[in-house]
Amino acid sequence: MPEANKHEPQLKRSLGFVLITLYGLGTTVGAGIYVLIGKVGERAGLFAPWSFLLASLMAAFTAFTFAELASRHPKSAGEAVYAMEAFGSRALATGIGLCVALAAVVSAATMARGFAGYMGVLVAWPSPLAAALLVISLGAVAAWGIRESVAVAALFTLLEVGGLLAVIGAGTDALATLPQRLPELVPPLEAVPALGILSGAVLAFYAFLGFEDMVNVAEEVRNVRRNLPRAIAATLALTILLYGLVSLVAVLTLPPAELARSDAPLALLFTRQTGAPPEVMGVVAALAMVNGGLIQIILASRMLYGLGRAGWLPAALGRVHRRTATPLLTTALATAAILALALGLPLVALAEATSFLMLVIFAVLNLALIRLKRRAPRPEGVVTVPLAVPVAGFLVSAGFVAFQLARAFFG
Numbered sequence: 001m002p003e004a005n006k007h008e009p010q011l012k013r014s015l016g017f018v019l020i021t022l023y024g025l026g027t028t029v030g031a032g033i034y035v036l037i038g039k040v041g042e043r044a045g046l047f048a049p050w051s052f053l054l055a056s057l058m059a060a061f062t063a064f065t066f067a068e069l070a071s072r073h074p075k076s077a078g079e080a081v082y083a084m085e086a087f088g089s090r091a092l093a094t095g096i097g098l099c100v101a102l103a104a105v106v107s108a109a110t111m112a113r114g115f116a117g118y119m120g121v122l123v124a125w126p127s128p129l130a131a132a133l134l135v136i137s138l139g140a141v142a143a144w145g146i147r148e149s150v151a152v153a154a155l156f157t158l159l160e161v162g163g164l165l166a167v168i169g170a171g172t173d174a175l176a177t178l179p180q181r182l183p184e185l186v187p188p189l190e191a192v193p194a195l196g197i198l199s200g201a202v203l204a205f206y207a208f209l210g211f212e213d214m215v216n217v218a219e220e221v222r223n224v225r226r227n228l229p230r231a232i233a234a235t236l237a238l239t240i241l242l243y244g245l246v247s248l249v250a251v252l253t254l255p256p257a258e259l260a261r262s263d264a265p266l267a268l269l270f271t272r273q274t275g276a277p278p279e280v281m282g283v284v285a286a287l288a289m290v291n292g293g294l295i296q297i298i299l300a301s302r303m304l305y306g307l308g309r310a311g312w313l314p315a316a317l318g319r320v321h322r323r324t325a326t327p328l329l330t331t332a333l334a335t336a337a338i339l340a341l342a343l344g345l346p347l348v349a350l351a352e353a354t355s356f357l358m359l360v361i362f363a364v365l366n367l368a369l370i371r372l373k374r375r376a377p378r379p380e381g382v383v384t385v386p387l388a389v390p391v392a393g394f395l396v397s398a399g400f401v402a403f404q405l406a407r408a409f410f411g
Contacts, residue, residue, distance in 0.1 A: 012325050014147040015220050017227045023150050023217070024235030026157035027295035028210025029164065033243055034285040035114035036203055038265035040247075041256030044200030047187045048256060049247040051200030056240045058201065058400060059208035061393035062362040063236045064385045065369050067229035070215040071383040072372065074224040077306020078215030079365060086368035094312045096361060100212075101303040103357040105334060107209065108135070108296035109341035110354060115289030117263035122282050131342040134293060139335030142297040145324050146220050149298060156291035163284030164242050167266060170273035171249030181252060202404055206355045207243060211235055212362075213295060216302040229383040293338070300334035301327055352404075359401045366394035 015023065037048070044051040066078075075081045080097030084090065115134050116127035142149050168175075178185075187193045211232045218224050250259060250269055262268045267281040305327035308317025321328045369390040378384050 012146065013220055013222045013224075015150060015217065016222050017231055019150050019154060020214060020217070020221050020227060021231040021234050022154040022157045023295065024210055024214045024231055025161060025238060026153040026210075026291045027213045027299070028208060028235055028239045029157065029160055029242065029288065033164065033207050033246060034160070034266050034288045035110075035117065035263075036207060037247060037250055038256075038259035038262055040200040040204045041251060042260035043203065044196045045193075045256045046184055046251050047193060047197050048200055048204075048251050049185065049244065050187060050197045051204045052207070052243050052247045054197065054201040055204035055208055056236075056243070058205050058359075058396050059211070060236060060240075061389055061396055062366060063211045063232055065362075065366050065390045065393045066212055066215055067232045068383055068385050068389075069365065069369055069372075070218055070228045070232070071225045072379060074215075074218040074221070074228060075306065076216055076219045076302045077310065078218060079212070079361060080303070080307060080310070080312070082365055082368045082372075086371040090312060092364075094307060096364060097303050097307045097312070099357055099361055100216075101300045101307075101334070103354050103361070104213070104296045104300035104303065105337045106341060106357070107206075107354045108138075108293045108300070108334075108338040110206075111289045111293040111296065112338065112342035115286055115293070119282075119286055122279055122286065128343050132339060134290060135335060135339045135342055138290065138294045138297050139331060139338075141294055142301060142335075143324060143326055143328055143331045145326060146217065146298070149294060150217075153291050153294055156287045156294075159284055160288035160291060161238075161242065163266070163281060163288065164246055166284075167270055167273070167281070168242075168245045168249055170270060171245075171253055174249050174252035174273075175245075177252060178248065185251070198403060199407065202355055202400060202407075203352065204243075205359070205400070206352075208236075208239060209354065209358055210239070210295075212358065213299040216299050216306070225381055225383065297331065297334050297338065300337075301330040304330035304333065356401070356404050359397045359404070363394055363397040363401060366390040366397060370394070 040051050041048045069082045070078060073081050073085055077097050079100045080093040083096045084093035112131040112134050116130040119125055119130040141152060187197060214228060214232055218228060221228050254269055254272060259265045264278065264282055264285060266285055267278040270276060270281040271278045304313065304317050307313040308315055317330050319329065320326065370387065373387055
């Protein structure tokens with residue numbers, strides 16, 4: 001891969017372990033849990049927590065695969081680099097990179113739609129206007145600078161995690177009923193509940209996406225071979241804990257059908273728990289959408305930047321602005337694409353499209369690590385995982401791709 005000219009502006013290594021972990025939490029804890037929990041409940045009913053558990057297993061194997069890949073090749077456009085290193089195909093690497101950028105764009109559009117739904121709780125703005133204002137504002141922040149962008153994202157991350165902790169704290173009475181209600185939450189060994197849990201898991205999987213975004217700021221992380229794998233693992237562990245508790249509180253407090261009817265399900269849940277006005281949780285949830293959208297713009301822009309710098313896309317995409325040390329052209333392109341999708345497609349369709357794209361990418365990249373490990377099992381200074389991890393990650397990802405295709409074609 002061509003290296004950037006040493007006299008050209010470079011990305012700055014500004015992110016330590018704490019900031020990169022908050023970055024990962026910010027892109028993971030957002031639209032998935034704040035917006036889609038009701039939709040998962042609609043598919044899985046009282047078994048929604050099982051959907052989140054299954055989705056976490058879907059994500060876990062590949063998260064650890066990414067941890068090793070990021071330690072082996074800590075570069076922007078990470079997924080494209082991994083594919084190139086493993087398979088030696090520029091076309092495949094470029095295709096993977098463009099799919100990742102597209103998934104980030106679709107994901108950000110999902111969050112913009114979610115933001116518009118929660119804004120409806122606060123002010124009577126038309127949804128398209130709220131979504132458009134959010135996307136344009138986030139594009140401006142992403143262009144400002146990586147440290148500034150991640151500092152803003154870190155602040156919002158603390159607020160959105162605080163919102164989930166508030167829901168869990170308010171739901172302690174509901175959690176106390178778990179021993180008595182546990183039989184209701186154990187799914188029978190029948191096809192219909194199992195298919196509902198699987199379908200819910202495919203949608204809930206979107207809520208765990210985020211660890212893969214972290215690898216695309218690798219060139220902006222200090223001590224990257226150590227800090228980035230640790231941050232991926234910490235992000236996944238914290239996310240599984242939070243989502244498990246929130247999904248349990250949700251199904252123990254409200255009927256899943258009632259959650260599914262709401263455009264702001266956690267605001268509804270918090271109001272039912274505490275009697276507080278829905279605007280309280282509406283503000284926190286709206287900030288979660290803001291945070292997730294910002295990080296997805298950064299991801300998409302860094303992927304396009306990395307592909308341009310490698311010479312796989314036009315070189316203009318691989319340039320960094322001297323003053324901001326950010327890739328302004330790719331940031332503008334990502335922002336424009338997000339705006340177009342946010343105004344044109346419904347939320348669930350956007351989330352499912354993101355999940356499908358990422359599952360395909362995860363299947364390919366688990367294969368990439370298998371190939372790389374066969375060539376060099378334990379490179380010096382690299383964090384490694386057992387070979388069984390990428391093998392399981394491939395089987396799980398490919399299996400759910402097949403499930404989604406079967407569901408799309410056969411209903």
